[in-house]
Structure formats: C-alpha cells, structure tokens
Amino acid sequence: MADEAFLSRSYDAFAQVEEEYKELLDQSLSPRGPSMLYETAARLGLDPGADALDVGCGEGRxxxxxxxxxxxRIRGIDPVQRHIDIARKDLADRVQAQPELDAVSFDLGRAEALPVADASMSLIWCRDVLVHVDALPTAFAEFRRALVPGGRALVYQMFCTDRIEPREAAWLLPTMGCVEQNMRPDHAEAAIHAAGLQIDECHVLGTEWGQYGEEHSGKGSRNLLHAARLLSDPDRYIQRFGDGNYQIALGDCLWHIYRLIGKLSDRVYVLSRPTGS
Structure with missing residues (x-):
C-alpha cells in the first residue's frame, strides 16, 4: 500500500486542482513551427540572385x-540519386509556370565534399542532414570553404537530451542512420568552431516543433498510435514489408514521439564565415 504522504498528495491535494490544471494544459504555449526556418532565412537579408546551396536537399521541396x-540562385545537392531524379522532374514540371525556378539546379553531392568552388556561396541551407554525416568536422570545414567571407549557414539539427535512456538511444540512432556523437550538441559546436565558423544564433527548440505538429495536424498522436500498432503486431508488418522496413517505420514513429516528450531536441544554428578569413 502507498504511504500516507503519497495518498494525501495524489488523491487529496492534487485532486483539488486537477481540473484547473487540465484546463491550463489545454492552452497552447504558441510553439514555433517549421516556418521559422524561412523566417530566419528572411532575416539574413540576402539579395535576390544570391548564390545558395541546399545541402542534403532530398526531393527538393x-x-x-x-x-x-x-x-x-540555388543549387540542391543530395547523395541519393532517387532524390535528385524526383527533384529534377518536379523542377521540370513547374519551371514554365514559375520562371523564378529557372535558377534552381539539382546534383549529386555530399556534405563532406561539396561540389562547389571556394568562396562561392552566400548561404548554405542544411535541414535535418548532419546527424547522418560520418565526419562532421569535415562537413563544417566544407561549409566554411564554400562560403564567401561574411556568408551564412542556416543549420537545423536534432540532438539527444539526458531524458533518453541509453538502451533507447542504442537502438534508435543506428536504426535511423544517425552517428551517435553527432547527436551531442557539444560535439557539433566543437566541430563548428574547429572549422573556423562563428555561431551567430542558436535556437534550442526543445519540444516546440512536436507541440506544433500535434496542435496543427495531430501528427504526434498519429505517430503514437502507429507505434502502438507496430509494437502490438510486428509480424503483420514484417511479413508484408520485411524486417528492415519495419525497424525504420518504428524508429521514425519513435523519433517524433521522443521529440514531443523531450528525449530529443532540435536546434537551429545561424553560422557565419568571419570576414577577412
């Protein structure tokens, strides 16, 4: 039987404020969502026609x-040929109706070896990519090489927090193709400084994007339901799609759930190559 102090606290003191507590919890904290990346980019004040590079562009969205x-004038690079093929097709389908897209191109490329000339880019955009890079210091050194003096890099990256259990991380990170040390802010920031880049801004988002997704689309609860189904009847999904795809599907659900409950936390960095360097 629970001790008297717990019973008094839980079933008496808390019970008296429980409904009011729930009402307050139902009020939004006005979390920032993914559009903040575009808002941050706008604040950088780059002129139209500036040269920009999207590192790890995926399908080019x-x-x-x-x-x-x-x-x-922006170039997207990605190491996956399928991504580049899809991006190029989408670009070709849209460019006639949207002539501003004529300055866009897509090519194969990796963060550790950017296929661009030295000091040629005013901006590098890198969203949710660097967790997968084997040599993070090399990638940031490449960012510095590619940027003009005074050029900026806008980097979004996910990190583990001290809330994630070691066994959870040991399964999740390799399942999602993440390099463990890249999930530590101290390692990432040391690599940034070692490359000769300056951190101008760092926005620690915590659970904000997870809250935003749940409030606007129910994404968090949908991932929770999907994870419950995957865990309840693994064979249903493994028999149809294979174990590898099952592990990725479960990992992707847990990735979003863990962000929502604070086991993972994303950050946005604005970096710059100092002038005169």
Whole structure:
C-alpha cells in the first residue's frame, strides 16, 4: 500500500486542482513551427540572385520553396540519386509556370565534399542532414570553404537530451542512420568552431516543433498510435514489408514521439564565415 504522504498528495491535494490544471494544459504555449526556418532565412537579408546551396536537399521541396520566396540562385545537392531524379522532374514540371525556378539546379553531392568552388556561396541551407554525416568536422570545414567571407549557414539539427535512456538511444540512432556523437550538441559546436565558423544564433527548440505538429495536424498522436500498432503486431508488418522496413517505420514513429516528450531536441544554428578569413 502507498504511504500516507503519497495518498494525501495524489488523491487529496492534487485532486483539488486537477481540473484547473487540465484546463491550463489545454492552452497552447504558441510553439514555433517549421516556418521559422524561412523566417530566419528572411532575416539574413540576402539579395535576390544570391548564390545558395541546399545541402542534403532530398526531393527538393525546400530548395524550390527558397527559390520562390527569395529569388536566390540555388543549387540542391543530395547523395541519393532517387532524390535528385524526383527533384529534377518536379523542377521540370513547374519551371514554365514559375520562371523564378529557372535558377534552381539539382546534383549529386555530399556534405563532406561539396561540389562547389571556394568562396562561392552566400548561404548554405542544411535541414535535418548532419546527424547522418560520418565526419562532421569535415562537413563544417566544407561549409566554411564554400562560403564567401561574411556568408551564412542556416543549420537545423536534432540532438539527444539526458531524458533518453541509453538502451533507447542504442537502438534508435543506428536504426535511423544517425552517428551517435553527432547527436551531442557539444560535439557539433566543437566541430563548428574547429572549422573556423562563428555561431551567430542558436535556437534550442526543445519540444516546440512536436507541440506544433500535434496542435496543427495531430501528427504526434498519429505517430503514437502507429507505434502502438507496430509494437502490438510486428509480424503483420514484417511479413508484408520485411524486417528492415519495419525497424525504420518504428524508429521514425519513435523519433517524433521522443521529440514531443523531450528525449530529443532540435536546434537551429545561424553560422557565419568571419570576414577577412
């Protein structure tokens, strides 16, 4: 039986404020969402026609959005050929109706060996990529090499917090293709400084994007339900899609759940190559 202090606290003291507590919890904390990345980019004040690089562009969604919003001459690179093929097709389908996209291109490339000339980029955009990079110091050194003096890099990256249990991290990180040390802010920031880049801004988002996704689309609860189904009947999904795809599906659900409950926390960095360097 629980001790008297617990019973008094839980079933008497808390019970008296429980409904009021729930009412307060139902009020939004006005979390920032993914659009803050574009708002941050806008504050950098780059002129239309500026040269920009989207590192790890995936299927090109953000690359095209940046070109539409800001009129930059932007190149997307990604190491996955399928991503580049999809991005190029989407670009070809849209460019006639949206002539501002004529300055967009897509090519194969990796963060550790950027396929661009020295001091050629005014901006590097890198969203949710660097957790997968084997040599993070090399990637940041490449960012510095590619940027013009005074150029900026806008980096979004996920990190582990002290809330995640070692066994959880030991399963989740390799399942999601993450390099463990890249999930530590101290390692990432040491690599930034070692590359000769300056941290101009650091926004620690905590659970904000998770809250935003749940409030606007129910994404968090949907991932929770999907994870419950995956854990309840693994064979249903393994038999159809294979164990590898099952592990990725479960990992992706838990990734978003862990961000929502604070086991993972994302950050946005604005970096710069100092002038005269």
């Amino acid at each position: 953000h690359t095209l959005e940046l070109a539409q919003r800001f009129g930059w």
